[in-house]
Amino acid sequence: QKEVEQDPGPLSVPEGAIVSLNCTYSNSAFQYFMWYRQYSRKGPELLMYTYSSGNKEDGRFTAQVDKSSKYISLFIRDSQPSDSATYLCAMRPQGGSEKLVFGKGTKLTVNP
Amino acid sequence: DADVTQTPRNRITKTGKRIMLECSQTKGHDRMYWYRQDPGLGLRLIYYSFDVKDINKGEISDGYSVSRQAQAKFSLSLESAIPNQTALYFCATSDARGPPNTQYFGPGTRLTVL
Numbered sequence: 001q002k003e004v005e006q007d008p009g010p011l012s013v014p015e016g017a018i019v020s021l022n023c024t025y026s027n028s029a030f031q032y033f034m035w036y037r038q039y040s041r042k043g044p045e046l047l048m049y050t051y052s053s054g055n056k057e058d059g060r061f062t063a064q065v066d067k068s069s070k071y072i073s074l075f076i077r078d079s080q081p082s083d084s085a086t087y088l089c090a091m092r093p094q095g096g097s098e099k100l101v102f103g104k105g106t107k108l109t110v111n112p
Numbered sequence: 113d114a115d116v117t118q119t120p121r122n123r124i125t126k127t128g129k130r131i132m133l134e135c136s137q138t139k140g141h142d143r144m145y146w147y148r149q150d151p152g153l154g155l156r157l158i159y160y161s162f163d164v165k166d167i168n169k170g171e172i173s174d175g176y177s178v179s180r181q182a183q184a185k186f187s188l189s190l191e192s193a194i195p196n197q198t199a200l201y202f203c204a205t206s207d208a209r210g211p212p213n214t215q216y217f218g219p220g221t222r223l224t225v226l
Binding site: 006011023042043044045046088090099100102103104106111 | 116135152153154155157158160166170182202204215217219220
């Protein structure tokens, strides 16, 4: 079993839809959970990160972590064509190095 | 100007050739990383360096070597390129004193080994 599993999609939604992106993981030591966004022909950029369980909201984006289920989610409200990108989850244990373990990424297209 | 730059942006080479990919950063960060990205496999860490004298192997270091020439420069070498090293390569940086878990990625180098 891979440490981090992420459905690669692709996912296609109409503008204004609520998007749900998800990852599961197997390593119970993971404490930091991140979402990176990668536009075509660009490097990934950090969108949000959360520590341990709970929710974090930033504008139209909400990140959720359920450590009991080893499941994390990113919700995008009122999705826009500019949200079209590949979204990668990443995670790491607390302490030690900052080596991140990435999911494979989910490609999202928001259609106008 | 971009904070993290990579050269070249695209490279086509032949099996057995030596290739060097270069990364420079103006962010003043102490930590630098090399990743490769393959369709269906995601981002995988090749090497990372927490300062000029610190070099560490990542998940997939076989067939690669690195050099941290200065705090701002981190090069990745393929001593004898093979076709399965065809991939998109990213350099990234982070600051031990900055926001945790924030890595800043360069624009990538698309490498094709024939």
